[in-house]
Amino acid sequence: MTEPPAERNRSASLRRALAVLGHVRDHTGADLSLTRLAEAVGMSKSTVLRIATPLVEAGLLVRDRRSGAYRLGPGALHLGQAYLAKLDLRAIAAEESHRLMVEVSETVHLVIYDPPDIVYIDKVENATNVRMASRIGSRAPLHCTAVGKAILAWQPDHVVEEVVAGGLPTVTRHTITDGASLRAELGRIRQRGYAVDDRENEPEVRCVGAPIFNQANTVTSAISVSGLTSRITAARVRTLGPQVAEAALRISRKLGSTR
Numbered sequence: 359m360t361e362p363p364a365e366r367n368r369s370a371s372l373r374r375a376l377a378v379l380g381h382v383r384d385h386t387g388a389d390l391s392l393t394r395l396a397e398a399v400g401m402s403k404s405t406v407l408r409i410a411t412p413l414v415e416a417g418l419l420v421r422d423r424r425s426g427a428y429r430l431g432p433g434a435l436h437l438g439q440a441y442l443a444k445l446d447l448r449a450i451a452a453e454e455s456h457r458l459m460v461e462v463s464e465t466v467h468l469v470i471y472d473p474p475d476i477v478y479i480d481k482v483e484n485a486t487n488v489r490m491a492s493r494i495g496s497r498a499p500l501h502c503t504a505v506g507k508a509i510l511a512w513q514p515d516h517v518v519e520e521v522v523a524g525g526l527p528t529v530t531r532h533t534i535t536d537g538a539s540l541r542a543e544l545g546r547i548r549q550r551g552y553a554v555d556d557r558e559n560e561p562e563v564r565c566v567g568a569p570i571f572n573q574a575n576t577v578t579s580a581i582s583v584s585g586l587t588s589r590i591t592a593a594r595v596r597t598l599g600p601q602v603a604e605a606a607l608r609i610s611r612k613l614g615s616t617r
Contacts, residue, residue: 371409374399374401374405374409375409375412375413377399377401378395378399378401378406378409378410378413378419379413379418379419379434381395381398381399382395382419382428382429382430383430383434385398386429386430389425389427390427390428390429391425391426391427391428392406392407392426392428395410395428410428413431414431416431416433417431417432417433417434417436418430418431418433418434418437419431419434420432438573438614447468447470447479447570447579447613448468448479448480450609450612450613451468451480451570451581451609452480454581454605454608454609455468455480455482455581455605456482457605458482458581458583458601458602458605459482459483459484461601462583462598462601463484464484464583464584464585464589464590464598465481465482465483465484465492465583465584465585466481466482466581466582466583466584467480467481467492467505467565467567467581467582467584468480468481468579468580468581469498469505469506469509469579469580469581469582470578470579471509471577471578471579471580472497473517474499474500474520474521474524475497475498475499475500475506476497476498476499476500476503476505476506476509476580477495477496477497478492478493478494478495478496478497478498479494479495480494481493481494492584498559499527499529499559500521501521501526501533501534501540502526502529502530502533502534502555502558502559503555503558503559503565503567503582504552504553504554504555504565504566504567504580504582504584505553505565505567505580505581505582506567506580507543507544507547507553507555507567508547508552508553508567508568508569508577508580508582509569509577509578509579509580510544511544511545511547511548511553511569511577512548512569512571512576512577513577518540518541518544521540522537522540522541526540529558529559530557530558530559530560530561531561532556532557532558532561533558533559534558550599551568551599551600551603552566552567552568552599552600552602552603553566553567553568553580554566554567554595554599555567555582555584556592556595557587562586562587562588563584563585563586563587564584564585564586564587564590564591564592564595565582565583565584565585565590566582566583566584566590566595566598566599566602567580567581567582567583567602568580568581568582568599568602568603568605568606568607569606570606570609570610570613571610571613571615571617572610572613572614572615573613573614573615575615575616575617580606581602581605581606581609582602583598583601583602
């Protein structure tokens with residue numbers, strides 16, 4: 359069925375308005391005069407002026423009275439705040455958690471940072487594998503879990519020092535228990551983008567975790583894959599790491615991160 363001309367015109371106008379709004383959003387701080395904005399989006403000045411006028415009226419754009427430059431208006435902030443107010447990490451991460459579980463056939467955990475620990479808020483298990491001991495709502499230390507180290511690696515230095523000063527108790531014989539080793543490990547995590555718990559929290563379990571960035575590009579949560587060492591071998595970790603990091607990045611983008 360052919361779309362009526364009036365509908366096609368409205369759709370085209372909406373797409374052009376979104377293009378203008380998107381360019382202003384992506385070039386905050388630039389001198390976006392009418393001429394420069396028109397050149398950037400490939401439209402005539404009269405078309406941009408016609409499209410921008412209702413955006414200014416709605417508060418999505420503001421035009422400087424002296425320079426004539428466009429920038430985002432308070433209406434854009436209100437939309438962003440309304441979106442963020444509705445965010446539910448578990449709901450947003452659910453699709454990616456299930457997708458990751460299917461891809462790797464291992465248990466997937468989602469955690470949040472609740473200083474001084476992490477708290478498990480979701481768990482997706484592969485029913486054919488041995489069940490992990492973790493429980494939703496349970497807490498675990500930062501220094502001996504993949505998700506904890508993934509979060510800690512992107513915290514300010516003073517937070518890391520507070521964790522070290524608070525003590526790094528031994529959980530298994532593989533647990534990192536000194537500050538120098540932990541700092542070196544956090545540096546490696548930042549370089550590769552994911553963390554590994556190599557039997558540091560449970561003797562026969564390996565975990566691979568990656569940070570989730572929020573709209574402010576800070577890390578307050580993480581996602582991981584966990585399994586018995588017989589299944590998650592040291593060699594397999596190198597394959598799982600990028601997979602977990604990609605899943606975390608997709609969740610981050612849904613939360614508004616620009617990473």
